[in-house]
Amino acid sequence: MAGSIKDRVAIIGMGCTRFGELWDKGPSDLIVEAVSEAYADAGVEAKDIEAAWAGTIFSGMGGRSISEPLKLQYIPVTRVENACGSGHEAIRGAAYAVAAGIHDICLAVGFEKLKDEGTSGIPGMENRTNTHFQSSGPGMFAIMATRYFNRYGLSPEEGKTMLAKISIKSHHNGSLNPKAQYRNVLTLEQVLNAPMIAWPLGLFDCCGVSDGAAAAILTRADMAKKFRPDPVYIKALQICASPTSGRMTLEYDYTHVEEAYRAGMAAYAEAGIKEPRKEISMAEVHDCFSITEAVTMEDLQYSPRGRVKEDIEAGTFHLDGELPVQPDGGLKCFGHPIGASGIRMLYELYLQLQGRAEKRQIKDPKLGLAHNMGNEPYAPVVSVCVVGL
DSSP states (O other): OTTOOTTTEEEEEEEEOOOBOOTTOOHHHHHHHHHHHHHHHHTOOGGGOOEEEEEOSSSOOSTHHHHHHHTOOSOOEEEEOBTBTHHHHHHHHHHHHHHTTSOSEEEEEEEEEOGGGOOSSSTTGGGOOTTSOSOOHHHHHHHHHHHHHHHTTOOHHHHHHHHHHHHHHHHHHHTTOTTOSOOOOOOHHHHHTSOEEETTEEGGGBOOOOEEEEEEEEEEGGGGGGTOSSOEEEEEEEEEEOOSHHHHOTTOOSSOOHHHHHHHHHHHHHHTOSOHHHHOOEEEOOOSBHHHHHHHHHHTTSSOTTOHHHHHHHTTTSTTSSSOBOTTOHHHHHOOOHHHHHHHHHHHHHHHHTTOOGGGOOSSOOEEEEEEEESOTTSOEEEEEEEEO
8 A cells, every 4th residue: 555664674682571560660660661672682882873852641751761772872752642542643653754765773671660659540540531521531431331232232141251251351361471560360259349449340351450561573574584583573563543522522432432433444454454353363462451351352343343352252362372462461461550561562473473472472473463442442542553574
């Protein structure tokens, strides 16, 4: 397609901190840790970086938020923010600069230090008024769950059990990942009997708040194998922002996210993917709540509308299933340090494609997809990135 980034940019190094309640570390510590791993992985040094992008919402202002701790020497550094897609926005800035031929080697960093904010959720949610009705994240996505149950004829018990199986699957994967915040294996009874947050979403249906950082080194595709024999190539990178029509019309049904569908379609077109379920080897999606993952499977065309329950029960999205989803444990096990999550997703896909995911390793993956969704389900920004060998 015209203007496609497909196979023009390669990722040659990545790094990721452990995610969690990292009280003994500040944003600079996390940035340095993630980028140091990426440098070592790519075999480059700070002096090799020609430009850098930083994705964060609450934990840094301006390019100096990374140029100072990394001691970058007088190069262009840009801080970007695009809700929960801020990490992917940093990747996009670096990738487009490389694809345009402006720079040969660029750095993308995503980071967030949320625990020090002292709030129980995302900072600022308690004051959302004006064009936003007063609501919480769990409250908004609980509406998505109840509407989904109603539209597709699921009883409360059937719906709750469907969602619980999503969390159980993700926690199994997260238990195998030393960088995950939560590594506990869950039973169906534990999930169903957990404290209620916003019915039908219980404690284990919701992702946590955490600190973390992730980083990527990008270069031109024709240079990539000078650095490593197994670079990972960007096949598609799409972002779809809502016109907020969902809030303005009674026609929005809460059982799909139009922006996710459109971003997915655009990414598949860019990557040349005709049959997503067959061609995508694995996916990391924005599972802020268990219902979000369920609906996203349908938005991205992995499951038919209203029938994701069948795939969940069949184990389709398990590590050994037809299409593994959240092989690293997802937001459910990592929490959501907002600027870091999108690059953390790519970190897992990168390791999987190179055969370095250890106990989580998927057999012979070819293409991986990462999906981020920011803001409310009726008015989000959604990013979709496809990578492969």
